[in-house]
Amino acid sequence: MHKILLVIRREYLARVKKKSFLLATLITPLIFPTIMGIFLWIAFSDSESEDRLRIIEVVDENNNFFMESEDNYAFSYSGIDIEAAKELVKSGSRFGFLYIPKIDLEKPVGITYYSDENPSMTFVGSLESTLKRKIDELRLYNSGIDPKLIASLRTDVSIQAITLAPTGKETVSNATVNYAIGFVTGILIYTFIFVYGNQIMQGVIEEKSSRIIEILISSLKPFQLMMGKILGIGAVGLTQFLIWIFLISAVSSLVMGFFGQQMPQQQALELVNPTGPLMEGSNEIGQILQVLSDINFVQLALTFVFYFIGGYLLYGAFFAAIGAAVDTPSDAQQFMFPVTIPLIIAYLGLFIFVLDDPNSKISFWLSVIPFTSPIAMMGRVSFGVPFYELALSMFFLVGGFLFTTWIAGKIYRIGILVHGTKVGYRTLWRWFKTK
Amino acid sequence: MNVLEISSLFKNYGSHRALSNIDLHVPQGSIFGLLGPNGAGKTTLIRIINQIIEADSGKILFKGESLRQDHIQHIGYLPEERGLYKKMKVGEQLLYFAQIKGIRTSDARIKVRDWLERLGISEWRNKKIEDLSKGMAQKVQFIATIIHSPELLILDEPFSGFDPVNAEIIKNEILDLRDNGTTVILSTHRMESVELLCDHIAMIHKSQKVIDGPLHEIRRKARTNIFFVKLLKDENLRIADWPDFREFEDHVSFKIPLCGTPPNEMLRQLMCHGSVIGFEEVVPSIGDIFIQKVKENDHA
Numbered sequence: 001m002h003k004i005l006l007v008i009r010r011e012y013l014a015r016v017k018k019k020s021f022l023l024a025t026l027i028t029p030l031i032f033p034t035i036m037g038i039f040l041w042i043a044f045s046d047s048e049s050e051d052r053l054r055i056i057e058v059v060d061e062n063n064n065f066f067m068e069s070e071d072n073y074a075f076s077y078s079g080i081d082i083e084a085a086k087e088l089v090k091s092g093s094r095f096g097f098l099y100i101p102k103i104d105l106e107k108p109v110g111i112t113y114y115s116d117e118n119p120s121m122t123f124v125g126s127l128e129s130t131l132k133r134k135i136d137e138l139r140l141y142n143s144g145i146d147p148k149l150i151a152s153l154r155t156d157v158s159i160q161a162i163t164l165a166p167t168g169k170e171t172v173s174n175a176t177v178n179y180a181i182g183f184v185t186g187i188l189i190y191t192f193i194f195v196y197g198n199q200i201m202q203g204v205i206e207e208k209s210s211r212i213i214e215i216l217i218s219s220l221k222p223f224q225l226m227m228g229k230i231l232g233i234g235a236v237g238l239t240q241f242l243i244w245i246f247l248i249s250a251v252s253s254l255v256m257g258f259f260g261q262q263m264p265q266q267q268a269l270e271l272v273n274p275t276g277p278l279m280e281g282s283n284e285i286g287q288i289l290q291v292l293s294d295i296n297f298v299q300l301a302l303t304f305v306f307y308f309i310g311g312y313l314l315y316g317a318f319f320a321a322i323g324a325a326v327d328t329p330s331d332a333q334q335f336m337f338p339v340t341i342p343l344i345i346a347y348l349g350l351f352i353f354v355l356d357d358p359n360s361k362i363s364f365w366l367s368v369i370p371f372t373s374p375i376a377m378m379g380r381v382s383f384g385v386p387f388y389e390l391a392l393s394m395f396f397l398v399g400g401f402l403f404t405t406w407i408a409g410k411i412y413r414i415g416i417l418v419h420g421t422k423v424g425y426r427t428l429w430r431w432f433k434t435k
Numbered sequence: 436m437n438v439l440e441i442s443s444l445f446k447n448y449g450s451h452r453a454l455s456n457i458d459l460h461v462p463q464g465s466i467f468g469l470l471g472p473n474g475a476g477k478t479t480l481i482r483i484i485n486q487i488i489e490a491d492s493g494k495i496l497f498k499g500e501s502l503r504q505d506h507i508q509h510i511g512y513l514p515e516e517r518g519l520y521k522k523m524k525v526g527e528q529l530l531y532f533a534q535i536k537g538i539r540t541s542d543a544r545i546k547v548r549d550w551l552e553r554l555g556i557s558e559w560r561n562k563k564i565e566d567l568s569k570g571m572a573q574k575v576q577f578i579a580t581i582i583h584s585p586e587l588l589i590l591d592e593p594f595s596g597f598d599p600v601n602a603e604i605i606k607n608e609i610l611d612l613r614d615n616g617t618t619v620i621l622s623t624h625r626m627e628s629v630e631l632l633c634d635h636i637a638m639i640h641k642s643q644k645v646i647d648g649p650l651h652e653i654r655r656k657a658r659t660n661i662f663f664v665k666l667l668k669d670e671n672l673r674i675a676d677w678p679d680f681r682e683f684e685d686h687v688s689f690k691i692p693l694c695g696t697p698p699n700e701m702l703r704q705l706m707c708h709g710s711v712i713g714f715e716e717v718v719p720s721i722g723d724i725f726i727q728k729v730k731e732n733d734h735a
Binding site for chain 1: 482485486487488489504507508510512513514516517518519520521522523531532534535536579580
């Protein structure tokens with residue numbers, strides 16, 4: 001055990017002391033807030049420019065459609081013809097013009113919007129929905145129903161989902177929030193396994209190709225060396241990860257704080273939820289806050305750390321064995337396939353099945369089989385997973401880790417001493433069987 | 436007393452026989468030459484002693500005890516295929532090698548400092564291996580092997596890759612270690628280094644031991660009782676029918692078998708043929724002995 005600690009220490013310090021570690025650790029978290037900042041800045045300057053009113057000329061041959069002006073758009077009715085309206089757009093005194101020919105209300109066709117630039121989807125969409133509303137109202141009116149009556153009868157319904165625990169505890173749930181949590185944590189684990197798994201492989205290849213390995217294993221058991229390397233690099237990853245969380249939250253709150261001061265409260269809220277009017281928006285935010293406050297973050301964090309480490313260890317052993325079997329990283333490609341496939345299945349399964357329906361049979365199996373569970377289970381955890389399923393999955397993951405380490409150890413101890421031989425799956429099998 | 440006693444050792448790799456019924460006794464304080472051509476089984480034997488691989492059968496005793504995992508801290512090993520962590524600093528690296536051999540950190544620090552001073556590379560302590568010259572890295576490699584003051588030092592082709600200056604330094608260090616009680620096993624296929632250093636030798640050929648014993652005894656057994664003679668070319672010279680006769684500008688040379696005649700008597704007889712300026716027994720080199728043994732074995 002003492003020797004494993006020595007190896008862990010060496011692997012950890014050798015990586016943490018590198019300049020590249022410092023750079024990656026400091027720069028990566030700056031990327032997210034920077035991208036966020038750029039988006040905010042664009043949105044912010046956009047909303048500033050939109051403050052100037054855009055005038056749209058309406059040429060309505062029905063004399064029936066009165067479009068109400070909005071914050072950013074004003075509709076002008078000058079009673080001119082199409083050609084004159086086109087001239088107005090060309091000269092720049094109108095942002096665009098809307099031509100409504102004489103239409104049949106049953107089949108309204110031929111409505112056209114002219115402008116000197118491509119209109120945005122949102123803008124065309126909002127014009128369409130306004131016109132649709134107007135036409136609906138006209139048709140109701142024509143059938144003898146007062147549109148105001150209809151409006152007064154219209155009710156907004158939004159369903160609040162509440163999860164009932166067997167204990168009787170009720171929690172407000174929100175699929176979007178849970179989806180986001182599952183999405184982010186699942187991807188983090190996927191990335192972590194690949195990035196640090198690769199580092200294990202590179203490390204083993206380095207020891208093998210620099211011929212230091214034989215000196216090492218005359219002092220240590222190969223298994224101690226392999227475990228020390230896997231755990232040491234895992235510790236580097238955790239360190240980097242913790243620093244990132246700290247830096248991202250610090251820098252993000254700085255960025256948000258900066259823009260928060262520059263922006264009136266209302267705009268800030270609209271940015272968070274740009275679709276609905278303010279009232280609905282704040283309800284939505286309120287609900288999200290409610291959902292967030294109901295999530296057991298300690299449990300979530302603990303589960304995350306468990307699957308984060310468990311998944312890494314399970315695959316880390318394989319990466320070590322691959323590194324031991326080859327002489328150069330380019331030779332490793334042929335063995336990467338069996339490692340990549342289950343990870344990609346887990347990754348796709350997360351999006352296609354687990355996040356879509358966390359309680360389906362396939363989601364259950366994906367989150368219990370140890371090769372896919374670290375990624376798939378994170379997609380389920382925030383939705384709430386029955387305790388026994390979580391326990392089963394964790395049990396299998398620990399078992400899976402012991403199993404892969406056992407297999408990898410058998411390949412590793414022989415592979416590290418073999419140089420210059422073309423190694424295939426048959427050779428690996430022979431090594432595995434060697435006593 | 437023997438530091439290492441090996442008996443009836445067998446090792447196969449699949450159908451390939453690597454070691455066959457090997458018996459060896461390595462006396463304490465000796466420099467023990469393990470000889471044999473490439474592929475004879477030397478490295479396999481060394482790896483078994485270092486517990487890197489296991490023998491199929493046989494017995495190994497280290498200082499009278501059955502070889503155990505914790506014995507490795509008393510064994511130093513310089514493999515033929517060797518290297519260092521290129522990105523690690525000299526001092527840190529040596530400290531690490533001492534620690535994984537089970538030396539306490541505080542003791543290890545002192546040993547690292549002493550050895551760096553001794554080989555004159557103290558100022559390189561905080562340099563990375565990749566910044567060192569090859570010769571300097573070789574010194575560090577050697578220190579890494581002996582940093583934990585092993586009782587048994589196993590060197591596999593120690594001089595391969597060393598430049599002549601460093602090879603000389605390392606040779607003197609090996610002799611020094613031997614004088615201080617360390618037992619050294621020196622495995623090589625280069626016979627000339629053996630004659631300079633070793634007290635005992637064992638030869639392995641095609642997985643089997645073919646010769647084993649103290650160097651002087653092996654030499655004695657290999658004596659041919661043939662003498663190499665040089666006579667001055669002057670008026671007294673009377674040439675006879677000698678084997679391997681050669682004529683030079685100022686002398687002649689030939690070989691003469693004693694055939695039971697004592698050397699002094701032979702010398703007296705030769706003096707009648709002219710002025711003797713050379714009279715020396717023809718002793719085969721270790722390399723010759725080895726080649727002869729291999730031939731005998733192959734014919735058998």
